[in-house]
Amino acid sequence: MSGGLFELLAEGVTPWHAAAALARRLVGAGFTELDEAGAWQLKPGCGYFFRRGGSALAAFVVGSDPAAGWSVAAAHTDSPGWRLKTAVQKPHASGVVRIGTEVYGSPIHSTWFDRPLAIAGRIFVREAVGPREIVVRTDEVGVFPNLAIHYNREINKGQAYDLSEHLNLLAALGSDANLQSYLGRIHGFDPKAWLSADLFAVDPSAPVELGADGLFLSPRVDNLAGCHAAVEALIASSARPSAKTRAAVCFDQEEIGSSTWTGADSSLLGDLVARVHALAGGTPEALFRTKASSFVLSVDAAHGVHPNWAGQHDEAHSPLLGGGPVLKASARFSYATTAAGEALVAQAAERAGVPLQRFVMKSTLTPGSTVGPITTSWTGMPGADVGIPIWAMHSCRETANRRDQTAMVELVAAFLG
Numbered sequence: 001m002s003g004g005l006f007e008l009l010a011e012g013v014t015p016w017h018a019a020a021a022l023a024r025r026l027v028g029a030g031f032t033e034l035d036e037a038g039a040w041q042l043k044p045g046c047g048y049f050f051r052r053g054g055s056a057l058a059a060f061v062v063g064s065d066p067a068a069g070w071s072v073a074a075a076h077t078d079s080p081g082w083r084l085k086t087a088v089q090k091p092h093a094s095g096v097v098r099i100g101t102e103v104y105g106s107p108i109h110s111t112w113f114d115r116p117l118a119i120a121g122r123i124f125v126r127e128a129v130g131p132r133e134i135v136v137r138t139d140e141v142g143v144f145p146n147l148a149i150h151y152n153r154e155i156n157k158g159q160a161y162d163l164s165e166h167l168n169l170l171a172a173l174g175s176d177a178n179l180q181s182y183l184g185r186i187h188g189f190d191p192k193a194w195l196s197a198d199l200f201a202v203d204p205s206a207p208v209e210l211g212a213d214g215l216f217l218s219p220r221v222d223n224l225a226g227c228h229a230a231v232e233a234l235i236a237s238s239a240r241p242s243a244k245t246r247a248a249v250c251f252d253q254e255e256i257g258s259s260t261w262t263g264a265d266s267s268l269l270g271d272l273v274a275r276v277h278a279l280a281g282g283t284p285e286a287l288f289r290t291k292a293s294s295f296v297l298s299v300d301a302a303h304g305v306h307p308n309w310a311g312q313h314d315e316a317h318s319p320l321l322g323g324g325p326v327l328k329a330s331a332r333f334s335y336a337t338t339a340a341g342e343a344l345v346a347q348a349a350e351r352a353g354v355p356l357q358r359f360v361m362k363s364t365l366t367p368g369s370t371v372g373p374i375t376t377s378w379t380g381m382p383g384a385d386v387g388i389p390i391w392a393m394h395s396c397r398e399t400a401n402r403r404d405q406t407a408m409v410e411l412v413a414a415f416l417g
Contacts, residue, residue: 069293298372304389
């Protein structure tokens with residue numbers, strides 16, 4: 001049931017590309033795309049989805065009872081990386097254009113050096129009827145090259161990179177003087193019509209399998225694996241009748257705090273629940289009952305025990321790659337899991353017949369967070385956090401195991417019912 005994961009990891013180079021790939025999968029499974037600005041007509045038992053801002057996606061199957069509650073699997077489409085400053089483009093005598101970048105989220109800087117990078121995202125161009133959006137992706141065109149060891153003999157003792165100087169993308173644009181001309185030539189628009197852009201330097205490489213035991217190395221495992229699990233589980237469970245409404249929601253901007261129009265700290269999920277509830281004839285009082293009967297399962301990457309840094313893990317909470325999905329908990333509620341939520345997830349794992357590992361951060365360290373606590377606090381729905389274990393979270397390329405992803409899809413499908 002992990003089929004399609006590698007395709008999503010390869011195609012989803014930006015949140016817009018990821019949401020488009022997920023949309024194609026949903027359409028292929030019989031779901032109908034809706035427009036948030038349009039009128040909706042929904043039928044119980046049918047599947048629908050919409051995109052907000054092109055980068056966030058919410059899919060759902062309408063339940064038979066508007067007061068029965070929702071089962072929601074939540075993830076995010078974005079990953080740490082480098083947003084381009086398109087106003088900072090300086091041609092160099094070596095034939096490249098030096099394009100400024102701004103750090104997005106918390107990438108491991110060193111992992112991005114000396115590897116072929118593409119440019120991807122979206123641009124808006126001027127047309128008579130208004131701005132036209134174009135989703136773009138180039139071939140490998142640039143690099144962040146390291147300084148030779150001969151100029152820094154101490155580099156292997158640790159290198160601090162100056163984000164303004166050392167992380168400029170050196171892009172080989174050929175005869176084109178700037179990015180606008182280069183993309184205009186590729187996508188057939190007049191560079192003078194350029195209005196604005198959301199562009200990133202991305203690793204365009206496809207996942208690579210390591211050996212024959214399920215390990216693989218790939219960009220964007222955090223958190224396209226979560227998006228894949230949520231959507232595939234929703235599709236797998238969609239044919240079964242349910243009083244509850246089931247949903248897979250893939251937010252954007254989790255890596256920078258989620259406080260955006262398309263992030264988990266927005267009205268997206270709350271708007272969806274209220275809208276579907278009202279269209280089903282639910283009363284305002286029943287909406288509160290609906291929320292109280294709902295549950296949000298945040299599906300995001302977890303830390304697998306690292307064989308070369310095993311001392312960084314709590315020995316009682318050291319999930320293994322290949323050992324199955326991980327339930328994540330935190331005393332500071334960096335994750336949404338409570339004991340009640342853990343019990344619910346544990347029973348879902350039992351129904352699915354998959355193992356469930358546990359993770360708690362070593363007490364001397366501080367864990368990151370997910371869409372779980374934000375989503376549950378904003379909607380008033382309880383929740384929990386799960387994820388597949390990976391190595392090198394936030395690296396340009398992360399390591400995971402396909403067996404864990406298969407088990408995660410099965411776990412989320414059992415949760416959705």
